[in-house]
Amino acid sequence: MTLTHEEEGRAGDELARLLLEAGALTPEWAGAFGAVPRALFLPDLIWPYDMTTGRSVPVSRGEDPETWERTAYADVPVVTQWDDGEHEGTEPGTVATSSASMPYVVAVMLRDLAAGAGMRVLEIGTGTGWNAALLAHRLGDANVVSVEIDPAVAERARAALKRAGLSPEVVLGDGAAGWPEGAPYDRVIATAGVRALPPSWLAQTRPGGVILAPWGTHYSDQDALVRLTVAEDGSASGTFRSMVEFMKLRAQRLDWDRFHEHVPAFPGDADVSRTKLTRADLGDRYEPARFVTGLCVPDCAHVVNPTGPNASRAWFFDLRTRSWAAVDFRTGRPWSTVHQSGPRRLWDEVEQALTWWSSQGSPALTRFGLTVAPDGTPHPWLDHPDHPLPFG
Known part of the structure; x- marks a missing residue:
C-alpha cells in the first residue's frame, strides 16, 4: 500500500x-x-x-x-x-x-x-x-x-x-x-559532524550571522550541537546545546588504521601504574563526561573493547605522536591497571580532566561553549569565553 x-x-x-x-x-x-x-x-x-x-x-x-x-x-x-x-x-x-x-x-x-x-x-x-x-x-x-x-x-x-x-x-x-x-x-x-570548523564557513557568514554545527573531538564519536555567532573580527562564539551523533565530514573522518604502529607489542616497555577510576567514570554514549574529556584532552582518540564477561580495556591514542595508554577495568575490583607509553601521558591527562570536571560539580553540557578563531582554532570554555578550560 x-x-x-x-x-x-x-x-x-x-x-x-x-x-x-x-x-x-x-x-x-x-x-x-x-x-x-x-x-x-x-x-x-x-x-x-x-x-x-x-x-x-x-x-x-x-x-x-x-x-x-x-x-x-x-x-x-x-x-x-x-x-x-x-x-x-x-x-x-x-x-x-x-x-x-x-x-x-x-x-x-x-x-x-x-x-x-x-x-x-x-x-x-x-x-x-x-x-x-x-x-x-x-x-x-x-x-x-x-x-x-x-x-x-x-x-x-x-x-x-x-x-x-x-x-x-x-x-x-x-x-x-x-x-x-x-x-x-x-x-x-x-x-555532518565536524572535528575542525572550516575557516571558510566563518568567512562566508556575515557578522552577526549564525553557524549551527554538530561539533566534537576525535576522542569519541560524540557530537554536540554548537550555535556560534560570528563576530566582526571573523571569529565565532557560542554555547553547546545538546548531544547528538552525526556522520562526519568525509575529510575529517578518523582513520583507525593509523594507530596500528602505536602498539607493536603489548605491553612492551610501557610504564605501569594503577587508577581508582572505573569504567563508568569514563562515561557512555551520550553522557557529558566523555565529551568534556575530549575538550580537555585534545588530539586523543579513545575506544573501549570488552575483554571478558566483566572486564574491558580502554585504549587512548595520541594523534600527533605514537603515545598511547591502556587501562584494564574489571567489575568489582577497587583499582585498575594502567599502561602508558610515549612522551605524552594520555591516561594522566584523562584522569586529570575527569577529576576536574567532578570537582566543578559535574557541570552539564550546556554550561560549556566554544570560541573559534578566524583560522578555525577552537577554544572551549566553561560558563563564559573569559573562563577557558584549564587543560587542552
Missing part, C-alpha cells in the same frame, strides 16, 4: 504535531513539516536504526510497503547509503555514509538555527534533501544553497526536491569549502 498525496499530508501533519508537543518543533516550522513529506526523500531501500538493539535493519518499499511508509514518518534515523556508495545488497554495509536524521533532531536544529524571512542559508550536507526542502519551503528557493560531496546522493536529492516542487540550489562539492559564490550567508547549518 502506498499513501496518497492527501494521506502523506496527514502523516506529515501528525509528525509535526508530535514534534510540537515534544518541544522540538516551533510553530513557524510546523507548516513546512506538514507540507514537505519526509517519504518523498527516502529511497525504496532504507535501513532504519533500531534504538533498542542498536542495529540498522533493511526495509524495502517494494517488499513491505506498509513498514516502509510507517518508517518514513517515524521518529528514527534512517541510513540511506553505506560505504560511500560501494555497498551492494540489502544487508547493512560496514560504514553508514548518508542518512535521513531522525525528525526530532531535524526539528531541534531548525529551531536553534532561528532562520527567518529574507535570510540566506548555506546547508553543508544535502543528504536526502529533506532538510533543504524544509528550509526552501519556508525561506524560498532562492535563499537556500545546499552542498553535497557525493554525486549520486546529490542527484537523488535534486530529483526528490523536484518531486516536492522545490528547487533550492544543490551544489556538488566539498562542504568543508562552503560555497563562496553565494556568500555572505545569514545562517550556516551543517548536517
